[in-house]
Amino acid sequence: MTEATEISRLKLIAKRHARATRVALREALNLIAVHLGFANWTQLVSANKSGWVPSPEQVASIEAMVANHVSPADFTTVGADASACRWEYLKQAEQGQIRGHAYRLQVALDDVIIAGEGWSITVPEDPSARATVRTSAEVDDQSPVFDPDFLEEALSLANHRMAQVRGKISTDWPRRSTKPDGKGRSRHPLWDRDSDIWFCLHCNGKITGIQIAQNLWHCPACGASPVDIFDSAFWCEDEGKSLPPIGAKAKSHTGKPEFQVVDDRPKLELNERNIVLLMRSALLDDATNVSERLGALLAEITVDEDNDVWISLEEDLWPDDKEPTQAIKVAAQLGIEIELETMWSKIPFHWPALGEQTSSTTKYLQMLLEAYAQYAAPSDSEG
Numbered sequence: 367m368t369e370a371t372e373i374s375r376l377k378l379i380a381k382r383h384a385r386a387t388r389v390a391l392r393e394a395l396n397l398i399a400v401h402l403g404f405a406n407w408t409q410l411v412s413a414n415k416s417g418w419v420p421s422p423e424q425v426a427s428i429e430a431m432v433a434n435h436v437s438p439a440d441f442t443t444v445g446a447d448a449s450a451c452r453w454e455y456l457k458q459a460e461q462g463q464i465r466g467h468a469y470r471l472q473v474a475l476d477d478v479i480i481a482g483e484g485w486s487i488t489v490p491e492d493p494s495a496r497a498t499v500r501t502s503a504e505v506d507d508q509s510p511v512f513d514p515d516f517l518e519e520a521l522s523l524a525n526h527r528m529a530q531v532r533g534k535i536s537t538d539w540p541r542r543s544t545k546p547d548g549k550g551r552s553r554h555p556l557w558d559r560d561s562d563i564w565f566c567l568h569c570n571g572k573i574t575g576i577q578i579a580q581n582l583w584h585c586p587a588c589g590a591s592p593v594d595i596f597d598s599a600f601w602c603e604d605e606g607k608s609l610p611p612i613g614a615k616a617k618s619h620t621g622k623p624e625f626q627v628v629d630d631r632p633k634l635e636l637n638e639r640n641i642v643l644l645m646r647s648a649l650l651d652d653a654t655n656v657s658e659r660l661g662a663l664l665a666e667i668t669v670d671e672d673n674d675v676w677i678s679l680e681e682d683l684w685p686d687d688k689e690p691t692q693a694i695k696v697a698a699q700l701g702i703e704i705e706l707e708t709m710w711s712k713i714p715f716h717w718p719a720l721g722e723q724t725s726s727t728t729k730y731l732q733m734l735l736e737a738y739a740q741y742a743a744p745s746d747s748e749g
């Protein structure tokens with residue numbers, strides 16, 4: 367590699383980094399220079415003119431740094447070595463321990479979730495939304511998230527991860543989407559439109575090009591996602607001219623997460639759907655042949671508001687005098703009343719008695735096919 371190609375490689379990396387972290391290109395170039403032991407980019411360039419070139423290892427370490435989207439502020443305060451350690455740390459952070467408590471860290475639909483036994487912390491992609499801490503009712507106040515030091519460490523891990531996620535999003539978007547021009551015009555990341563004023567379909571918010579870019583195209587007032595943001599409020603008669611600017615309506619939060627207790631213990635839910643499912647399963651237990659099984663599958667089962675059950679069984683598919691004893695037992699287990707009745711409806715196949723001959727569907731179907739064959743129109747071979 368010639369000197370020139372090495373330097374243009376660094377420039378390219380700087381450009382990518384500038385886009386990902388939404389900083390000026392100059393800042394990104396300086397960041398790289400500092401990482402390579404120079405005071406700034408100008409010094410690096412003059413060193414290059416006197417014959418200095420970065421080693422392949424140095425280029426690789428710059429690439430690793432950019433991949434983790436560390437902000438220049440982090441870099442200059444903690445120094446190159448500490449940063450390198452932290453990138454290592456972040457790379458391995460998918461599972462680990464904080465103060466003796468195991469955790470998993472994952473990205474789900476661009477939200478970051480860090481979770482352990484009975485607790486989870488979600489950092490939403492929307493920069494103006496608060497992080498949420500959830501604890502299960504079972505662990506109650508035993509959860510480590512109530513220890514402020516633990517919470518701080520867990521949150522900082524999730525926030526660092528979120529910086530990477532947001533960096534990746536910014537890199538995928540046009541530069542103008544995260545860095546408005548001198549007139550405050552920003553470009554919508556999904557459709558190719560530039561404007562200095564944007565509108566939220568969700569809350570009618572009138573948002574400046576700078577506000578929306580800073581908030582990664584989520585409405586700063588209601589958190590609506592980029593698909594709800596338009597350069598004209600086409601749903602208003604005056605296209606939004608009279609809408610007040612979002613200004614102070616923008617969400618402001620202290621950065622403190624919101625706590626929620628979630629009761630996620632498994633519970634048997636006795637809703638209509640589940641009762642019908644259990645009753646039909648019991649009817650299938652009662653069925654001794656194909657005909658009755660079809661009767662169980664086609665039975666009309668209704669559940670009233672007290673969860674009591676009406677079962678209508680097809681006369682041709684369920685013998686009149688046959689008690690569905692399993693269904694009755696299941697109703698008793700559930701503590702609900704059961705009413706049985708007979709119905710007459712259009713049954714799917716002729717000769718229901720055929721289904722009483724066997725409990726095998728293949729045998730039944732064979733009999734059915736033969737029976738239908740007797741009624742088949744004379745075949746062409748005879749013609």
Ligand SMILES: [Zn+2]
Nearest residue numbers: 566569585588
């Ligand atoms: Zn909104």
